[in-house]
Amino acid sequence: GNMSERTMLTESTKRFIRQLNRNLQKKAPYEIEINYEQDFEKLASTQFKASPFPTAASIKSIVDEDENFLVLYKQLYYRHLFVKKLSKGLQPHFASFQNFIELFNILLGLTTEAPEFEIPAVWCWDMIDEFVYQFSAFHTYRNRADLSEEEKQMLEESPHEWSPVTVVRFLLSFADKGGVSQLRESEGKSSEGAPHKFFETLGVFAMIGMLKVNCLMGDYSGAVDYTKNVDLTGRHEGMYVWAAYASYHYYLSFAHLASRRYADAIRVAKKGLRHLHRNRGARTYQDSNVTKMKEQMFGILAIAASLVPQRLDDGMYNQVMDRYGPQIERMRTMDIDAYREVFVAICPKFIPMRMQADMKTNSEEGLQLQLAVFLDEVRATRKVPEIYSYLKMCTTMNTERLASFLGVKEEELTPLLLYVKHKTQSGSKYAAVSKPDSASDEKETAVLEGGVQRLEMEKVSTSGIQFTVSNNLVEVTEHKKSKLNADYFIRQILRYEDVIDIEKSKRQRNDDVGVRS
Numbered sequence: 001g002n003m004s005e006r007t008m009l010t011e012s013t014k015r016f017i018r019q020l021n022r023n024l025q026k027k028a029p030y031e032i033e034i035n036y037e038q039d040f041e042k043l044a045s046t047q048f049k050a051s052p053f054p055t056a057a058s059i060k061s062i063v064d065e066d067e068n069f070l071v072l073y074k075q076l077y078y079r080h081l082f083v084k085k086l087s088k089g090l091q092p093h094f095a096s097f098q099n100f101i102e103l104f105n106i107l108l109g110l111t112t113e114a115p116e117f118e119i120p121a122v123w124c125w126d127m128i129d130e131f132v133y134q135f136s137a138f139h140t141y142r143n144r145a146d147l148s149e150e151e152k153q154m155l156e157e158s159p160h161e162w163s164p165v166t167v168v169r170f171l172l173s174f175a176d177k178g179g180v181s182q183l184r185e186s187e188g189k190s191s192e193g194a195p196h197k198f199f200e201t202l203g204v205f206a207m208i209g210m211l212k213v214n215c216l217m218g219d220y221s222g223a224v225d226y227t228k229n230v231d232l233t234g235r236h237e238g239m240y241v242w243a244a245y246a247s248y249h250y251y252l253s254f255a256h257l258a259s260r261r262y263a264d265a266i267r268v269a270k271k272g273l274r275h276l277h278r279n280r281g282a283r284t285y286q287d288s289n290v291t292k293m294k295e296q297m298f299g300i301l302a303i304a305a306s307l308v309p310q311r312l313d314d315g316m317y318n319q320v321m322d323r324y325g326p327q328i329e330r331m332r333t334m335d336i337d338a339y340r341e342v343f344v345a346i347c348p349k350f351i352p353m354r355m356q357a358d359m360k361t362n363s364e365e366g367l368q369l370q371l372a373v374f375l376d377e378v379r380a381t382r383k384v385p386e387i388y389s390y391l392k393m394c395t396t397m398n399t400e401r402l403a404s405f406l407g408v409k410e411e412e413l414t415p416l417l418l419y420v421k422h423k424t425q426s427g428s429k430y431a432a433v434s435k436p437d438s439a440s441d442e443k444e445t446a447v448l449e450g451g452v453q454r455l456e457m458e459k460v461s462t463s464g465i466q467f468t469v470s471n472n473l474v475e476v477t478e479h480k481k482s483k484l485n486a487d488y489f490i491r492q493i494l495r496y497e498d499v500i501d502i503e504k505s506k507r508q509r510n511d512d513v514g515v516r517s
Contacts, residue, residue: 009054009058009059009062010047012043012047013043013047013053013054014062016035016039016040016043017059017062017063017073018062018063019031019035019039020032020035020036020039020040020069020073021062021063021066021069023035024068024069024072024117024119025066025117027117027118029118029119029120032119032120032123033120033122033123036119036120036122036123037122037284040076041284041285044080044083044084044285048080048084049084050084050086051086052077052080052081052086053076053077053080055077056070056073056074056077059073068106068117071099071102071103071106072103072119074099074103075099075100075103075127075130078092078095078096078099078134079126079130081096082096082130082133082134082137083285089151090141090142090151090154090155093134093137093138093141093161093162094154094158094161096134097134097138097161097162100131100134100170101166101170103127104170104173104174107174107202108173108174108177112177112195112196112199113194113195113196114196115196115198115199118196118198119198121201121205121240121241122241122284124198124201124202124205124241125205125208125241125243125244126243126284126286128171128174128202128205128206128208128209129205129209129212129243129244129247129286131167131170131171131209132167132209132212132213132216134162135162135164135167135213135351136216136349136351138161138162139162139351139352140349140351140352142155143352164213164217167213168210168213170206171206171207171209171210171213172206172210174199174202174203174205174206175203175206175207175210175229176203177195177199177202177203178195178199178200178201178202178203178204178206179194179195179199179200179203180200180203180204180206180207180229180230204230204231204232205241205244207226207227207229207230208227208230208244208247208248208251210223210226211223211224211226211227211230211247211248211251211252211255212247212251212348214226214255215251215254215255215258215348216348216349216350216351217350217351218258218350218366218369218370220255220256220258220259221259223251223252223255224252224255224256224259227248227252230248232244232245232248239275242276242286242290243284243286243289243290245272245275245276246272246276246289246290246293246294247293248272249268249269249271249272249273249275249276249293249297250269250272250293250296250297250300251348252268253265253266253268253269253272253297253300254296254300254346254347254348256268257300257303257304258370258374260377262304262305262307262308262310263304263308263310265300265304266300266301266304266305266310266312269297269298269300269301269304270301270312270316272297273294273297273298273301273316273319274316276290276294295323295345296345296346297346298319298320298323298324299323299324299342299345299346300346301316301320302320302323302324302327302328302331302342303331303339303342303343303346305320306328306331306332306339306385307331307377307378307381307384307385308381308384308420309384309385309388324342327341327342332385334378334382334385336375336378336379339374339375339378340371340375343371343374343375344367344371347367347370347371350366350367350370351366352365352366381419383406383408383416384416384419384420386406387402387406387416387417387420388420388465390402390405390406391465391467391474391476392465392476394476395475395476395477396473396474396475396476397473397474397476398472398473398474399413399469399472399473399474400472402474414469417467417469417474421467465477
C-alpha cells in the first residue's frame with residue numbers, strides 16, 4: 001500500500017499540501033481560500049477524480065508532522081471520499097466521526113478573541129455542512145437491509161458513534177463560542193472580549209447546521225427557534241457563501257411550510273431565491289446542492305401559494321409556473337396526488353432515527369410519516385382556494401350566499417373564514433420588542449417567562465385580499481402593494497460599495513508590488 005501511496009504523491013499534490021500548510025501557519029486567509037477553492041477542487045476533479053487523496057500518514061513528513069494540519073487535511077480526505085462515493089462499509093463513517101471530534105476540539109480550544117489559526121468562511125460552512133451530511137448518511141447506512149453480521153456487531157459495540165446528542169452538542173458549542181447561541185442573547189454584549197470574526201462566522205454556520213439537523217429529524221419548531229440569532233443581511237460572511245445562504249433559506253422555508261406557516265414559507269423562499277438569482281458564487285463542489293435547493297424553494301412556493309393564495313410578483317410567478325405549471329393547475333383543484341408529487345420533490349432526506357441495530361425500520365419511513373401529516377393538512381384546507389376565488393369577485397357578500405356557493409352550512413363558514421385569515425398572516429423578522437407603553441401598540445412583544453425570553457412576531461397580512469365579517473356580511477378590500485423602491489436602491493448601494501472595496505484593495509496590492517520592485 002505504501003508504495004502506491006507514494007506514487008500518488010505527485011509534485012502538484014505535494015505543492016498543494018506544502019502551500020496550504022504554510023498559509024495556515026502564516027494566517028493568510030486570502031491565500032488559504034485560493035488553495036481550498038481552486039487548488040483542492042482542481043486536484044479533486046482531475047488527479048483524484050476516481051481515487052482517494054493520499055492518506056494523512058503518507059504526507060506526515062511533508063508537513064513536519066504538524067498535528068493540527070493533519071486533522072484538518074483528514075477532514076478534506078474523508079469529505080472527498082464521501083462526495084465521490086469512494087467509501088466502502090462502516091469503517092470510513094466511524095473514522096471520519098472520530099476525526100471530526102478531534103478537529104472540533106482543536107477549534108473549540110483556540111483562543112476566542114484571537115485564534116492561533118483560522119480557515120476561510122467558505123471552508124467553515126463546508127465543514128459544518130459535511131458534518132451534518134455525514135451524520136445523516138451514517139443513519140441512512142445503518143438502516144440498510146443488507147448489513148453484514150460484522151457491521152451489525154460493530155454498530156452494537158459503538159452505540160455513541162454519530163449520536164444526535166454529540167452532533168447537537170458540538171454545534172451548540174460553536175454557537176456559544178461565537179456568541180450566537182441562545183444562552184447569550186439575554187446578556188448585555190460588550191465589545192470587550194468579543195469573539196473573533198472567525199468564531200462568529202463559525203457560530204452562525206453552526207446555527208444553520210442546527211436548523212438543518214432539526215428539519216432532518218422532523219422538529220420544525222425547534223428548527224425555526226435556532227435561527228432567531230442568525231442574521232444573514234448586510235455584509236455578513238454568510239451572504240457570500242452561497243451554499244450556506246441557500247441552505248438557510250431552503251431549510252427555514254421548509255420548516256415554515258411543515259409548521260403550516262405558509263405566508264412565512266413564501267417570504268423566506270422568495271428572499272433566498274431573489275438573492276441567489278442576482279449573485280453567482282465561485283464554482284465549487286456545492287454547486288449542484290445549491291441548484292437543487294433553489295429548485296426545491298420554487299416547489300415550496302408552488303405548494304404554499306396553492307394552499308393559501310398569496311401575492312407573488314410576476315417574475316417569480318413565471319419561474320414557479322415554468323417549473324411546476326401542470327402540478328399547480330392540479331393543486332388548484334385540490335388533487336392530492338399533485339401535492340404528494342411536489343412534496344416528495346421538495347422535502348429533505350429525513351433521518352431514520354432508530355438507535356438499536358435490531359429494530360426494523362426502512363429509510364423511507366421518515367418521509368412517509370411527514371407526507372401523511374402534510375396530506376392531512378391539505379385535505380383540511382380543501383375549501384380555501386375556492387373561498388378565495390369567490391371573495392375576489394365582489395366587495396360585499398352575504399354569508400348565507402357565500403355558504404351556499406361553497407356548499408357548507410352557514411355556521412361552518414366562520415371557522416373557514418378564520419382559517420383563511422390565519423393562514424395569510426405572516427410574522428415579520430424575529431425581533432425582541434420592548435414592552436409597549438400604551439395599549440394601542442399593535443406589535444406583539446417579547447415576554448419574559450421565568451427568565452426566558454419568548455420572541456414573538458408582528459403580524460402582517462400577506463394576502464392579496466383583506467376582508468372583515470360583521471352582521472352576516474363579508475366586506476372585501478383588495479390590497480394592492482406599492483413598490484418599495486428605497487429597498488432596491490439601498491441593496492444596490494451596498495453591493496457596489498463592496499465592489500469598490502475589493503477594487504481598492506486590489507489596487508493597493510498592485511501599488512505595493514510596484515513599490516517593492
